[in-house]
Amino acid sequence: DLTSDRAALLSLRSAVGGRTLFWPTAQQNPCNWSGVQCDTTLNRVTALHLPGVSLSGQLPLGIFGNLTRLRTISLRFNSLSGPLPSDLSSCIGLRNLYLQGNRFSGALPEILFTSLRDLVRLDLAANNFSGEISNGFNNFTRLRTLYLENNKFSGSLPELEIPKLEQFNVSFNNLNGSVPKSLRSKPKESFAGNSLCGSPLDRLCPSKEDVPPAISVDLRRNRKKKNGLSGGAIAGIVIGSVLGLVVLLALLFFLCRKRRSSLKNGATKLTDAEFLGEMQLTGSNGFSLDAPATSSMMGGGNKKLVFLRNSSAIFDLEDLLRASAEVLGKGTFGTAYKAVLEGGMMMLAVKRLKDVTDSEAEFREKIEFVGAMDHQNLVPLKAYYYNKDEKLLVYDYMPMGSLSALLHGSIPSPSLISNNVV
Numbered sequence: 001d002l003t004s005d006r007a008a009l010l011s012l013r014s015a016v017g018g019r020t021l022f023w024p025t026a027q028q029n030p031c032n033w034s035g036v037q038c039d040t041t042l043n044r045v046t047a048l049h050l051p052g053v054s055l056s057g058q059l060p061l062g063i064f065g066n067l068t069r070l071r072t073i074s075l076r077f078n079s080l081s082g083p084l085p086s087d088l089s090s091c092i093g094l095r096n097l098y099l100q101g102n103r104f105s106g107a108l109p110e111i112l113f114t115s116l117r118d119l120v121r122l123d124l125a126a127n128n129f130s131g132e133i134s135n136g137f138n139n140f141t142r143l144r145t146l147y148l149e150n151n152k153f154s155g156s157l158p159e160l161e162i163p164k165l166e167q168f169n170v171s172f173n174n175l176n177g178s179v180p181k182s183l184r185s186k187p188k189e190s191f192a193g194n195s196l197c198g199s200p201l202d203r204l205c206p207s208k209e210d211v212p213p214a215i216s217v218d219l220r221r222n223r224k225k226k227n228g229l230s231g232g233a234i235a236g237i238v239i240g241s242v243l244g245l246v247v248l249l250a251l252l253f254f255l256c257r258k259r260r261s262s263l264k265n266g267a268t269k270l271t272d273a274e275f276l277g278e279m280q281l282t283g284s285n286g287f288s289l290d291a292p293a294t295s296s297m298m299g300g301g302n303k304k305l306v307f308l309r310n311s312s313a314i315f316d317l318e319d320l321l322r323a324s325a326e327v328l329g330k331g332t333f334g335t336a337y338k339a340v341l342e343g344g345m346m347m348l349a350v351k352r353l354k355d356v357t358d359s360e361a362e363f364r365e366k367i368e369f370v371g372a373m374d375h376q377n378l379v380p381l382k383a384y385y386y387n388k389d390e391k392l393l394v395y396d397y398m399p400m401g402s403l404s405a406l407l408h409g410s411i412p413s414p415s416l417i418s419n420n421v422v
């Protein structure tokens with residue numbers, strides 16, 4: 001009733017100020033207040049005209065929810081802000097809503113599209129409204145004016161099949177896409193200031209047909225480039241990598257086996273039969289010959305390792321055969337090996353003689369003679385071994401290499417070189 005309409009108007013007055021402050025509130029009947037119109041038959045407020053009267057602030061809920069018989073609201077060209085109150089939806093007989101030229105913001109409440117079905121004029125221009133332009137405008141079947149220009153509406157325009165729509169403007173928003181068919185009859189100025197395209201605008205919408213052939217080929221090529229390698233190429237790379245890895249592993253395996261077997265062979269060869277060539281001692285220049293060498297026989301038999309001079313029998317033939325061996329080089333009389341006794345307790349040079357034609361007695365005599373020689377540049381013979389198949393000479397291992405290495409390399413001390421070559 002009018003009493004509740006009056007109360008709602010007073011709420012509005014206290015919320016927005018401006019000219020409403022001049023309302024003679026002492027009067028119980030609000031129908032004489034400036035800007036307020038009533039239907040005397042209904043005894044209700046039916047229109048509120050407050051254009052350009054310095055209203056400011058937000059429209060709170062609880063005002064329009066009570067002014068339910070309003071047919072016209074005109075609050076244009078004020079400084080009202082904030083979102084539209086959703087209880088505007090209570091004004092179901094509203095025909096004209098003029099809110100242009102304010103600072104309203106936010107999206108339009110969706111409920112308005114289902115309740116204000118009698119709207120004829122809707123002017124929301126020049127505010128800060130945002131969000132998409134709702135398909136719900138199609139519910140306003142009596143609408144003749146729809147002004148939404150100069151806001152921040154975004155997205156694309158929906159098809160608006162509003163039969164009586166005469167005045168339409170959505171210019172200067174953030175709209176994009178093409179102008180829908182139903183609106184193509186509107187003047188192009190109604191769509192200006194957006195990213196819209198298509199009729200009635202001069203800007204054509206890009207489509208497959210619109211792209212010139214040369215550009216479309218380029219686009220396709222770019223797309224291909226962006227896609228990177230083809231599936232086949234990737235599969236090829238993967239298979240190639242796997243094969244490469246397999247070959248590499250096989251090679252490593254083969255090399256390891258080869259190394260192991262060569263070490264094994266080196267050690268085994270010590271047991272192979274070879275013969276001692278005739279030893280040609282080149283005289284006594286620089287050499288001193290001791291008294292006949294005293295030798296100790298390992299194990300008592302003459303097929304054992306024989307230690308010469310003062311060398312004590314701290315290892316035996318078994319130790320020697322079990323030792324890991326590595327070829328040091330080949331000389332005239334055979335091959336020399338570096339033998340590391342088990343546990344690394346001793347490193348020896350074992351010279352394995354080949355082509356020995358001397359009888360055992362002759363061999364022993366000559367080796368005892370060699371073993372008795374003493375000279376600062378000569379590695380003393382530590383022990384020897386003789387049997388039919390194998391003749392070995394055992395020396396201490398000289399870790400600093402040969403005379404050749406001394407002459408051509410950087411080894412300083414002659415006392416540490418293998419001097420059997422000297």
Ligand SMILES: Nc1ncnc2c1ncn2[C@@H]1O[C@H](COP(=O)(O)OP(=O)(O)OP(=O)(O)O)[C@@H](O)[C@H]1O
Binds near residue numbers: 330332333402
């Ligand atoms: N006691 C040792 N300690 C370390 N390396 C040695 C020892 N004896 C020999 N060699 C090394 O073993 C390799 C072969 O030596 P070997 O005495 O069998 O022949 P060579 O003296 O080089 O030649 P040739 O017998 O013709 O005079 C040489 O590189 C040598 O330096």
